[in-house]
Amino acid sequence: MNLAATRAIYLFEMARWGRTLLQSIVAPVLSTSLYFIIFGAAIGSRVPEIDGVSYGAFIVPGLMMLLLLTESTSNAAFGIYFPRFTGTIYEILSAPISPLEIVIGYVGAAATKSIILGLIILATASFFVPVRIAHPVWMLAFLVLTALTFSLFGFIIGIWADGFEKLQVIPMLVLTPLTFLGGTFYSLNMLPPFWQNVALMNPIVYLISGFRWSFYEVSEVDVRISLAMTLGFLGLCLVVVWWMFRTGYRLKP
């Protein structure tokens, strides 16, 4: 293993993040805090409890998940797309480094960033609403697994994209709506039966439900199914990345 190379990529990516703290930390934390203030504290105080959890606390796992998914995806996508765009990717591709080491460097850095952001959001949330974590280990497991999976997903988008627009399309037009409709702000049980079934086709539902279970032990679907869905998507992303490097898709002519 060329661990020095993985470390170089990882630190390079973390340094890039460090240069843009305002955009990379302050902005997402501020926008998520606004959700807490508006939905948690202001409107939430007039919404009845859901499954015995106050509304403000109920939305915390969903909002963390929203941030985790969008930040992991867009961070990792940008991380690998930018060197492709500027041409500096030549150096990565001609270095004595394996695809696995490249992926660990880029995806590891993107996942680290979104885990840090998730934890900052959690800390911020506890200022506004009473947060309780029933299964901290599972909470962290879901956090890490989701961050890794969606960083990997972002990496795929970053290789697939051939313009800045495509880079934004998936996070903005697919992930954000699916997360909003995936039970960030409500329980699926509040929907009519027909829409409940429709909602179950949304993979994000399983992520939020499992994550919320680790906080409050309430969930819409079995937590094992949530875990299996996350691992399944992780596996799928790994296969796609493996295929991309094997064929040199959009990397090598």
Add this chain to the structure above:
Amino acid sequence: MTTIISVSNLAKTYASGFQALKGVSLDIREGEILALLGPNGAGKTTLINTICGLVTPSSGTVTVAGHDHLRDYRAARELIGLVPQELSTDMFETVWATVSFSRGLHGKKANPAFIETVLRQLSLWDKKDSKIMTLSGGMKRRVLIAKALAHEPRILFLDEPTAGVDVELRRGMWQVVRQMRDNGVTVILTTHYIEEAEEMADRIGVITNGEIIVVEEKAELMRKLGKKQLMLRLGAALAAIPDALGTYKLELDADGRALTYSYDTRADRTGITTLLNAVRDAGLQVTDIETRQSSLEDIFVDLVRQSQ
């Protein structure tokens, strides 16, 4: 001299169907400066990029110090530094950070003293904390060279190192390349400046239409393929070449005051003595004699024209 890179029957056809390399074979010797000379689109960059792992070959093999460049890519790539043609840089990074990054990428432990030496050699030391975006084009090119040298490679590929660089900087670049060679680094450079190949190279490979049409020691190439010309300045203008000199394939210049005779330096008999005798017998007065050797440029143009 030992061979450090061996390319054998390397072919590359792009997805568009364009055949960029048509079975190229080439041995690169350790410690030499090899110039790959060819017109635009000849396949120079594809050849370099394939050796360096940026392009997947359609067929053929490459070994670097005995290591297959695909199966044993780690060992092969560790030995190689690549300076691409495009000025692709991390514009928001500092010179120091980007050069150190390159060293890490090749699995080498940090060595600030070595990076300092490289930056000083390339006159970049006082720019080490500058962001790359603030540097001039010539400096960016040198940053790319510093990046390529950061992991102490034994082989350096320079793809068009002086394209778009002014004359003074070009001479500076040549000096840098010579210094690399003196440090024991094998240098392969592509160029379409013939002057550059003539100035720098130990050997020259001419590549066109995806094929290497000749690889030869520079001096040998010029001796073998070069022509020499003898020009006789005449005391009085001629209207036409005298019949007595008709067998010599002479050319008369426009004002009739000079005769040019082309000859092969390798031939046993150049025919110069008999020509001079015939000139005297024809009663022509010669006021001056000049000889001229064809330049690499003439040779190159001839070779490329022949292959087409």
